[in-house]
Amino acid sequence: MTLKDKKYIIVGGGLAGISVAIQLIRAQAKVVLFDKNENHSSVVAAGIINPIVFRRMTKSWRVDEFLPYLKTFYAKLEEETQSNFFHELPMRRLFSSIQEREFWLQKQLKESFQPFLNFVTEDDMNYSVSKNEFGSGRVRDAHFVDVKTFISKGKEWISQRAELVHEAFEYSELTTTTYKNTVFDEIIFCEGFENNNNPWFKSLPLDQTKGQTLTIKSNELPTDVSLNRKCFVLPLEKNLFKIGSTYEWHNPTTTITDEAKTEILGHLSYLTDEKVEPVFQEAGIRPTTRDRRPLIGTHPNHRNFHIFNGLGAKGYMTCPLLSFEFVQYLAQVGSLDKEVDIKRYFTKL
Numbered sequence: 639m640t641l642k643d644k645k646y647i648i649v650g651g652g653l654a655g656i657s658v659a660i661q662l663i664r665a666q667a668k669v670v671l672f673d674k675n676e677n678h679s680s681v682v683a684a685g686i687i688n689p690i691v692f693r694r695m696t697k698s699w700r701v702d703e704f705l706p707y708l709k710t711f712y713a714k715l716e717e718e719t720q721s722n723f724f725h726e727l728p729m730r731r732l733f734s735s736i737q738e739r740e741f742w743l744q745k746q747l748k749e750s751f752q753p754f755l756n757f758v759t760e761d762d763m764n765y766s767v768s769k770n771e772f773g774s775g776r777v778r779d780a781h782f783v784d785v786k787t788f789i790s791k792g793k794e795w796i797s798q799r800a801e802l803v804h805e806a807f808e809y810s811e812l813t814t815t816t817y818k819n820t821v822f823d824e825i826i827f828c829e830g831f832e833n834n835n836n837p838w839f840k841s842l843p844l845d846q847t848k849g850q851t852l853t854i855k856s857n858e859l860p861t862d863v864s865l866n867r868k869c870f871v872l873p874l875e876k877n878l879f880k881i882g883s884t885y886e887w888h889n890p891t892t893t894i895t896d897e898a899k900t901e902i903l904g905h906l907s908y909l910t911d912e913k914v915e916p917v918f919q920e921a922g923i924r925p926t927t928r929d930r931r932p933l934i935g936t937h938p939n940h941r942n943f944h945i946f947n948g949l950g951a952k953g954y955m956t957c958p959l960l961s962f963e964f965v966q967y968l969a970q971v972g973s974l975d976k977e978v979d980i981k982r983y984f985t986k987l
């Protein structure tokens with residue numbers, strides 16, 4: 639059976655479910671996507687795509703493969719939905735120590751880092767638009783996704799080509815081949831942090847990592863570049879900036895807190911002394927894993943039940959290619975990256 643002859647149910651219409659649905663529909667499969675329309679991650683995310691892990695001055699996992707693919711993926715969807723949600727993002731890292739600056743200076747000489755690091759210049763060392771104790775460096779090829787537009791346009795694209803059902807999926811109504819009155823071939827769970835309710839996959843080690851962001855008004859922060867030290871500063875419209883994010887492990891709540899606001903403003907004080915005005919605060923929950931690799935694959939006993947989850951803090955970078963590879967795997971023309979395959983946790987299921 640090719641994908642063309644198959645009907646897939648997808649549960650969850652965040653970044654994961656939307657991307658998998660798009661890939662399946664492009665492969666001519668029939669898709670029914672269930673989403674209960676309460677999103678606490680994909681639409682809260684800053685949507686930043688940063689090729690560098692600053693803390694360790696390493697390249698992000700598989701970045702050389704993820705970046706070219708995601709550019710095509712987002713650009714194609716923009717074209718087909720006549721929208722504009724994928725943008726280049728000039729990014730400047732303010733070094734947090736002399737040691738970090740030394741790391742950067744060493745890495746910028748390596749050929750494999752050159753697509754992502756500009757050579758540090760005199761101007762970077764003396765950058766004075768923000769506080770700058772140790773000098774700064776400019777990242778190349780960083781981007782951001784306007785996440786709310788991506789999610790709404792992604793859903794619109796799917797609803798024009800497949801079935802999009804805005805209701806909560808009820809596990810008790812599922813048999814091996816039917817859900818209520820729908821007969822299906824395979825089912826894919828993309829429920830983000832709510833996987834922990836899923837009867838078949840809840841034993842997988844998925845953590846719920848709360849993150850809060852603060853939108854502020856500033857008259858001094860630069861609007862032409864995203865600054866980064868202790869926190870990110872994402873310029874929005876006019877003099878509004880999104881600042882974030884907190885990492886609150888094992889925390890599945892979506893309430894905003896004063897502690898988080900204080901923490902974010904404390905981190906921002908490494909970049910500016912300005913008394914900024916908080917305007918809006920948001921909280922979401924990342925589906926994370928200890929080994930920082932997604933949870934993708936097939937249930938060992940229910941061979942038509944699959945999961946695509948655990949995108950963590952970098953979903954907007956990894957999801958486009960991982961969803962493509964997942965659909966190749968479903969079509970039996972490709973295999974899963976061993977690092978994401980849930981086989982690594984089969985003893986838990």
Ligand SMILES: Cc1cc2nc3c(=O)[nH]c(=O)nc-3n(C[C@H](O)[C@H](O)[C@H](O)COP(=O)(O)OP(=O)(O)OC[C@H]3O[C@@H](n4cnc5c(N)ncnc54)[C@H](O)[C@@H]3O)c2cc1C
Nearest residue numbers: 650652653654674680684685686807830849922952953954
């Ligand atoms: C504060 C914050 C900042 C972030 N910043 C970035 C960033 O800058 N860059 C980046 O790449 N990533 C970022 N992320 C991470 C990114 O948001 C996640 O990797 C990604 O959104 C996870 O997508 P998902 O589809 O797996 O989960 P979700 O977005 O949570 O989607 C799951 C969907 O499934 C639905 N669902 C669940 N159960 C059911 C059910 N039973 N029936 C029907 N529907 C169901 C939910 O309603 C939801 O819509 C950030 C996250 C947070 C919280």
